[in-house]
Amino acid sequence: MNEPLTLVDLVFYGVAALTVLSGAYAVFSGNIVRAVFSLMGTFFGVAVLYGLLAADFVAVIQVLVYVGGILVLMLFAVMLSGNIETAARSNRAGSIILGGLVGIVLLLFLITLAVQGPWIQTDPEAYRATTASIGKMLLGKALLPFELLSVVLLGVVIGAVVIARSRKSEEADS
Amino acid sequence: MSHVGLEHFLVVGAILFTLGIVCVLTRRNAVAVLIGIELILNAAGLNLIAFSRYGGQSLEGSVFVLFIIVLAAAEAAVALALILAIQRRLKTVDVDRTDSLKG
Numbered sequence: 001m002n003e004p005l006t007l008v009d010l011v012f013y014g015v016a017a018l019t020v021l022s023g024a025y026a027v028f029s030g031n032i033v034r035a036v037f038s039l040m041g042t043f044f045g046v047a048v049l050y051g052l053l054a055a056d057f058v059a060v061i062q063v064l065v066y067v068g069g070i071l072v073l074m075l076f077a078v079m080l081s082g083n084i085e086t087a088a089r090s091n092r093a094g095s096i097i098l099g100g101l102v103g104i105v106l107l108l109f110l111i112t113l114a115v116q117g118p119w120i121q122t123d124p125e126a127y128r129a130t131t132a133s134i135g136k137m138l139l140g141k142a143l144l145p146f147e148l149l150s151v152v153l154l155g156v157v158i159g160a161v162v163i164a165r166s167r168k169s170e171e172a173d174s
Numbered sequence: 175m176s177h178v179g180l181e182h183f184l185v186v187g188a189i190l191f192t193l194g195i196v197c198v199l200t201r202r203n204a205v206a207v208l209i210g211i212e213l214i215l216n217a218a219g220l221n222l223i224a225f226s227r228y229g230g231q232s233l234e235g236s237v238f239v240l241f242i243i244v245l246a247a248a249e250a251a252v253a254l255a256l257i258l259a260i261q262r263r264l265k266t267v268d269v270d271r272t273d274s275l276k277g
Contacts, residue, residue: 005177006177008178009178012182013178016186019190020189020190020193023190023193024193026193026197026209026213027193027194027196027197027209027210027213032205032206035206035209036209039209039212039213042190043216046216046219046220049183049186049220050219050220050223050239052178053227055227055235055236055239057236057240058219058223058236058240058243061240061243062219065244065246065247066212066216066243069250070250073250073251073254074205074208074209074250074254076254077205077208077254077257077258080258080261081204081205081258081267095199095200096200098199099196099199100196100200102199103192103193103196103199106192106195107188107189107192110188110191110192111185111188111189113188114181114184114185115181115184115185119181119225119228119229120229121179121180122228122230122231124227124228124231125231130233133233134233134236134237134240137233137237138237142237145241149241149244149245152245152248153244153248156248156251157251159252160252160254160255163252163255163256163258163259164254164255164259
């Protein structure tokens with residue numbers, strides 16, 4: 001363990017710090033708009049960590065779906081709900097003491113588990129492209145969940161439109 | 175040989191997961207609760223990918239995480255539609271004040 005740090009190690013520590021710090025800011029910031037923007041750092045950081053773990057396709061999908069989709073959706077929800085003038089205190093905290101206590105206990109437990117646990121490990125192979133194999137797997141071994149997911153997405157699209165539709169348009173319909 | 179191993183990724187995942195749990199438990203804004211849920215899902219995905227990288231090089235981890243990402247996007251869309259509906263009806267997104275069903 002006394003080898004000099006390689007470039008991969010430096011990238012890992014930098015990106016891990018970015019991920020954790022922007023995640024912490026997203027959780028503890030009192031301003032919901034800043035919290036959502038700070039979440040972008042976490043999502044990018046997790047995408048780079050996926051890249052370091054040789055999951056190139058998942059890293060690209062993470063950036064596309066989370067940063068390009070979910071984050072924008074959240075910003076829309078923030079802008080459409082609540083008064084924008086009260087953004088500075090839009091994210092008040094509830095039971096800080098109880099939540100902090102649960103958090104500290106959980107963090108200690110999980111880190112002890114992660115560091116001590118006797119994980120069965122094999123030496124990682126060299127990086128190689130995974131997109132083609134993932135495509136073959138989605139249309140082979142994982143075909144049933146893949147097709148079920150398309151039904152779920154259809155239901156979600158219809159459900160989201162029905163729920164979010166305003167009552168004014170209902171009155172206009174009838 | 176780099177000295178970052180499986181445990182390093184697991185610790186990052188543990189910290190993200192804890193942040194998400196604390197966010198869900200303490201925040202009052204419904205959008206912030208959703209932020210916590212996204213942090214939890216990211217932590218779970220990071221663990222899955224790390225285990226699949228260091229535990230035999232199979233692609234099952236990647237496929238699982240793809241499914242998680244799709245379901246997270248679906249969940250975010252429905253949750254945000256719900257938040258908009260609640261905001262329209264109750265004029266607030268404070269999860270402590272949406273208690274009309276409480277006896």
